[in-house]
Amino acid sequence: MKRIGLLGCGAMGTQIALAIDSGQIPATLTHVFDESKEKSALLVEKLTNKPEIVENSHLLSSNPVDIVVEAASQDAVMDVSLSVLQNKKDLMIMSVGALLDESIYDILSDACKDFKKTIYLPSGAIAGLDGIKSVKNELESLSITTTKHPRSLKGAKFFETSDINLDEINSSTVIFEGTAKEAVSLFPANINVAALLSLTGVGSEKTGVKIVADPNTEKNTHHIVAEGKFGKMTFTIENYPDENNPKTSRLAILSAIETLKKYCLNDIQIGT
Numbered sequence: 001m002k003r004i005g006l007l008g009c010g011a012m013g014t015q016i017a018l019a020i021d022s023g024q025i026p027a028t029l030t031h032v033f034d035e036s037k038e039k040s041a042l043l044v045e046k047l048t049n050k051p052e053i054v055e056n057s058h059l060l061s062s063n064p065v066d067i068v069v070e071a072a073s074q075d076a077v078m079d080v081s082l083s084v085l086q087n088k089k090d091l092m093i094m095s096v097g098a099l100l101d102e103s104i105y106d107i108l109s110d111a112c113k114d115f116k117k118t119i120y121l122p123s124g125a126i127a128g129l130d131g132i133k134s135v136k137n138e139l140e141s142l143s144i145t146t147t148k149h150p151r152s153l154k155g156a157k158f159f160e161t162s163d164i165n166l167d168e169i170n171s172s173t174v175i176f177e178g179t180a181k182e183a184v185s186l187f188p189a190n191i192n193v194a195a196l197l198s199l200t201g202v203g204s205e206k207t208g209v210k211i212v213a214d215p216n217t218e219k220n221t222h223h224i225v226a227e228g229k230f231g232k233m234t235f236t237i238e239n240y241p242d243e244n245n246p247k248t249s250r251l252a253i254l255s256a257i258e259t260l261k262k263y264c265l266n267d268i269q270i271g272t
């Protein structure tokens with residue numbers, strides 16, 4: 001049975017932990033960490049098989065786990081990823097935006113090879129990455145338009161320097177248009193999907209991102225358009241947000257659970 005260390009005990013981390021506890025993911029959750037002691041204690045309280053709460057994030061991978069699962073923040077990814085690989089553990093990352101920093105991406109990619117370990121990036125809140133991966137060398141344009149309710153965009157760094165007041169938006173409004181690289185640093189908890197898309201396709205400077213605040217939607221919708229010599233692909237994913245964190249879509253959590261199931265099982269694997 002694989003042993004899992006969990007970094008981040010929020011909306012996603014809690015659902016992942018419950019999926020392990022119920023046997024849906026055939027693994028043991030042995031260690032957890034959250035910078036909020038309250039969050040980690042609350043999570044452990046919900047579990048039948050209680051993991052140990054470690055004192056800092058680096059202690060997850062110095063313990064005998066097979067994989068560390070990050071469901072915390074881009075800062076957490078920057079802080080622990082290299083040491084997880086150096087401790088010869090696999091890593092699953094949900095705050096994928098951190099990898100758009102090229103020096104971090106290169107260091108981690110080299111470390112995977114040096115320490116013979118793997119970093120898993122689930123498809124998260126989008127679909128279609130299998131197709132985009134296959135046409136990667138023929139892509140001429142790639143873009144994503146993300147539409148969320150204003151409450152799901154609150155707290156983003158973007159608003160520190162923008163005149164836009166989310167509380168005053170009363171119809172569907174484009175609040176950001178730029179590259180994936182700009183988007184993930186301005187909306188770190190909202191647009192990790194753009195990072196995934198650009199890492200799969202044409203890179204973060206050439207992947208276009210539009211973010212729309214729509215007070216009349218209850219969904220987190222991602223509309224992806226990819227065009228090139230191969231033809232055209234469009235994907236629209238209309239996600240319901242998680243009930244505990246409106247920024248995060250239910251699909252992102254299910255995708256994390258499915259990726260971990262695949263990691264833990266020796267079985268027939270479907271899809272690219």
Ligand SMILES: NC(=O)C1=CN([C@@H]2O[C@H](COP(=O)(O)OP(=O)(O)OC[C@H]3O[C@@H](n4cnc5c(N)ncnc54)[C@H](O)[C@@H]3O)[C@@H](O)[C@H]2O)C=CC1
Nearest residue numbers: 008010011012035071072073076094095124125189248252
């Ligand atoms: N790849 C994808 O498609 C998606 C990725 N995400 C990302 O996944 C991550 C988890 O999402 P949620 O659980 O919904 O967020 P959340 O905000 O509900 O939970 C995050 C937890 O991590 C903890 N945390 C944050 N920084 C930390 C650090 N440096 N060290 C230790 N703990 C830390 C927080 O205290 C919080 O309890 C977020 O970064 C989110 O942006 C979310 C949705 C889709």
Ligand SMILES: O=C([O-])CC(=O)C(=O)O
Nearest residue numbers: 125190191192193248249
């Ligand atoms: O869950 C979503 O719809 C997308 C999201 O928050 C992210 O990519 O960071």
